[in-house]
Amino acid sequence: MTAAAWIRRLEPLLLAALGALHSLIFVHTAAWPLQLLCVALLAWRVQAAPPRRAALLGWAFGSAWVGAGTWWLFVSMHRYGGLPAPLAMAAVAALALAMGAYLGVAMGLYARLRRGRGVLPDALLWAALWLLAEIARGTLFTGFPWLASGYAQVDAPLAVLAPWVGVYGIGAALALLSALPAVAARMGARALGLSLAGVAAVLGLAAALGPAAFTLGHGTLRVSLVQSNVAQDEKFAVEHLPGALQWLRQALDAAQGDLVVAPETAIPLLPQQLQEFDPNYWPALRERFEHSPQAALIGVPLGDFEQGYANSVLGLSSHTADRDPYRYDKVHLVPFGEFIPTGFRWFTRLMEIPLGDFERGPLNAPSFVALGQRLAPNICYEDLFGEELAQRFGEPAHAPTVFVNVSNIGWFGQTVALPQHLNISRMRTLEFQIPMLRATNTGVTAVVDEQGKVTAQLPSFTRGTLDAVVQAREGVTPFAWWAARAGLWPLLLAALATIALVLLRVRRA
Template sequence: MLRDRLRRAAAPGAAFAAGLVHAASFAPLGLWWLQLLALAAAIRIACAARSPTLAGLAFGFGWFVSGVAWLFVSMHRYGGMPAPMAAAALVLFALYLGAFAATGIALATPSLRRALPGGAGRTPRGVAGAALLFAGLWGAGEMLRGWLFTGFPWLSSGYAQVDGPLAGLAPAVGVHGVGAAAALVAAALALAAPPSRREGESAGPGASAGRRAASGALAAALACLALPLLAGLALLPVRWADEVGEPIRVRLLQGNVPQQMKFDPARSVAAMQAYAQAIAAEPADLIVLPETAWTVPWSRTPPSIAAAIVDAVGDGVVAIGMPLPARTRRGEPTLSNSVAAIGAGGPLPWRYDKRHLVPFGEFVPPGFRWFVDMMEIPLGDFGRGAPHQPALDVRGQRLAFNICYEDIFGRELAPQVRDGATILVNVSNIAWFGESHALPQHLQIARMRAIEFARPMLRATNTGVTAAIDARGRVLGALRPHSEESLAASLRGTSGLTPYARAGDLAPLALVAALALAGLAFGAAAPRE
């Protein structure tokens, strides 16, 4: 009996371990090849398990409970939620996120099992069909996770590929298309096996025919493995956009204000003074401060600090993250999480208001007021920005801003690029997550956005990672996390639209649908038991 229990627990345990390895393939390690191996292992484990759904859920749980463990830090250390409640919330959230992976794995497992060595569908068509179907289902699940309940596409599988050959596909089909391509490679790895002696002998007098069928199945798996990698490599050197205009001098300020002190009035004034001194220390065409660098609107800035900033700006512009007065859809007064622009004459007639708000942090989902009340978050209900907001013009460069985790939604940045943005700018404050892996993960996300849109990306953050990224996703310069420093860069924007910028998420959606339909078509022609 004990042996049976251990055998039943083995598959979920192994799948959970594969999920942990899968999470480790993202930043800060950034081992793109490890993701392919971990996902291939998860497929083989699910195919051998009594319950592929349970194995898939264990894999997804391991992936997310470790990958987004920094949410516990946010809820407990900075939000004041009791540790048991914060741990339970993390577990439930990881199970929810893992359910998307589990669904894709469970739905594809019957086809994958038939395509494994010894299966009735171990033919070239059967192998190709199973791999293509899995890739389509996996990609569909990732896209659904990025949309349902406002979406949470953090750690979408394509992000792990930012330094690998599949990144070449990102300008064409976006991060979700890259994730689907990675799933195709992983499925091919799981199905790739040399012809066994049993496969050759099982045909009796037709042994050579059996060996040919097995060899054909292996060739199909290798083709599914190689084609996405070769396509990515072929697209990597393509120039999707050209540099435009003159370079602008940029300074990105990292204040490193501790989150637990950020809303203390005396500490807020001290932060303003420190930022004002940093602004005056070195002129630039554009100086960018992080999200909520100001915890009050500009109108409540101490007059001496405001005057010092205006005097120091010169011919440049200072962009400051701060709350600004706004109104709800019903016309009630509120605040918005915004960026204000300050010039030599004071505030400019431009602002950016955050559009995609964080559930529980910036708005309260219906029925969850009790949950938010357990946390101590001073800014809770923000107004939403308009879907289309103008870019900030700085010496001929058009800068499109996004705030905090808005940059994980490529579909929402695409209209900014189509409207003529030449440079993307992200302002963030993820001091909420302490010294966790959320910081390098967010930098990895920003790099993928730069690749998708062929646009440079600037990041000004409170605690890190503050960085300048070129239009190919390469980090030109970055500050040490949790340090009070500034980063200077000279940057030219780019002009020209990638296929993903033109189509948005319609591009990966078309790819995912094509993969799934092709998988079904090939699978229908494969023998069945």
């Protein structure tokens, strides 16, 4: 067998290795140029491939990208969910292959539609199909946008596009800049040189200009963010509950911030269960915050097993002393972990999930108005969906001035899931140019400012309270404005229009 034949046979495996390498950049974001190289190499190999071959290469790259980046799902299903290891590994592999199929279809379409009559038309076609694949992965069947390509650019020059076009727009720009030299390489040294110079010029200009400012300072808050650090296999265990709840109560009582935040399901009991456990626990917390100048947001499940229950955040302040606490119910639930997809109840029954079939809250939830600020809670996985958070910016006078994310990703142990999630939150602050407070069970508990910078952080897997000062921001970015009104449709239509214009131009030529 010739060397060329061996390379052809091994090429899907090589592209899979490249996809796995690509997944590392979502943690090590300072290595963002490597992402451009990985995507450019994929584009280069797809250029000469027939449609079926291109689809296979895209599928290999995309599946390894998702699989290597989300292997920690195995920890949640096997270590904490009790699923047998072979079945947990198969589930992660099945998810990766399914998510990789979006990129595979896009690459197959690219190979079928491209005509090789110009660097820019082919590169634009590549970027438009890349964008369609990412939007499809992030929205269809409730969506799984974890590791969307734009997140790896959070520390890169292309991050200046965030307040204009959001993470998917950044991904499209990344795809375009990566495809230009890949397409040009097959058209001669002069074309390659010009394309590389163009890419360098765009990145240099973006770095020099920096982000435009769309929001203004709206006062400061002293915050206390509680990190309870309860191991996931102890969180719902009866023998560990007294100690964990006692520590939480002491931490909340001792907190000095104007705003005190406890993580997702910091109190892991439904109201009736908490009442039976300690009738005075919740009344004492209300007394603590409703008769003081401080305010609190506390993660707690609400409802009951008969009528249904929600993954919620309750807000307490002097304004709730004579009324019900503020309530936010999680909207975008995690498949299998928080709701059971049709036909998969057999699968979830194999896992040990105490609360696993939540009700959804309203999409456009009001903010918690306290301390002169409009505080917008979101729970864990929800901060992946910028287009959904944008719904809260439809009326500028009521738009949030601070995001508050409460999370429990103790399900995934000491893995790369934690820094990946932090970078997702950082991207949200760039898109909306308002800060994000992150109070988590095991990490990363942090304050992220409107420029995506982590200004304060608590060491992960430690028990404690992060005290910091955050500047609230008021205003609406272009992304927040158009996504609040049209969701991701503008990007979707832009991708379809680009494909149509490129094909029309090629046919006329």
